[in-house]
Amino acid sequence: MSTFDPDALECLAAIVEEGGFERAAVRLSITQSAVSQRLRSLEVQVGTVLIVRSRPLKPTSAGRLLLKHAMQMRLLRADLERDLKELAPGASASGVDQEQISIAINADSIATWALPALNGLAHQGLAMEIITDDQDFTHGWLREGQVLGCVTTLKQALRGCKVVSLGAMSYVTVAEPTFAAEHCPNGLTPYNFQKVPFIAFNRKDDLQSEFVCRAFGLKRISLRQMFVPSSEGQVRAVRAGWGVSVLPELQVRAYLQAGQLVNIAPDFALPIELYWHCWNLDSVVLDSLTGALTRAAASSLVTP
DSSP: OOOOOHHHHHHHHHHHHHTSHHHHHHHHTSOHHHHHHHHHHHHHHHTSOOEEOSSSOEEOHHHHHHHHHHHHHHHHHHHHHHHHHHHOTTTTOSSOOOOEEEEEEEHHHHHTTHHHHTHHHHHTTOEEEEEEEOTTTHHHHHHTTSOSEEEESOOSOOTTEEEEEEEEEEEEEEEOHHHHHHHOTTOSOTTTTTTSEEEESSTTOOHHHHHHHHHHTOSOOOOEEEEOSOHHHHHHHHHTTSOBEEEEHHHHHHHHHTTSSEESOTTOOEEEEEEEEEEOOOOHHHHHHHHHHHHHHHHHSBOO
16 A cells, blocks of 8 residues: 655645645645645656646545545544653643644534533644534535534434434524514414515525424425524624524523513424534544533533
């Protein structure tokens, strides 16, 4: 089996993560020409193209395999770094940057329970990159080899990965009291949901439609929607009277209790089950991430 140059693998990862050769060169503190040469040498060794020169740049199938290998090498180095710290606390006090561990977490989890779950690891010095996406799409980052783990709604384990059930986030539909009194004084009903604007995360977010369909036993609907690509931004937009939104009960609980928001469909809540997927590897770092997330989820999420 061929041995791949670690610098060339990191170069491939930097090109994909930074979205281009120029930014990869800046990150690696080398010239853009050197970036191209490292990638070319890797492509020659493999015997195929690794990056599709499109906009945005995309790894080929072979490129995704090598990208996953580069991430695994990072994980091994991160494990070694932690082991060295335990054996000799001053062993890692060199000028070498710590290995960055990438994970994908849905925006609603980041806005509620996930960041507190990672406090301990962050304070221990674990260098993390958290990528956010809709909960139905975070597993794509893992499948492409760009992250070590993800929080997603996908239940089936991806090849080479293990999966842990985290629990369910309960979603409710809320509005600002004055807006609710004017536009839906009797709450959200099968007769008025098409008349009020819903605030969704982005165009991939079908949570608003799913809530209405399941609450009223409908199969297919069309909603008036505005898009605010931030969980916190969605809450602010609702509080400002832009419209209504389906949001995690955990996130809006305090506003409901204070009367700053009202639940306009109090007889129905939508549970969305979440799962943690990560590579099936023997790793202290992955075990620590898994443990931190599952413990926090057990105290914050509801039983499916």
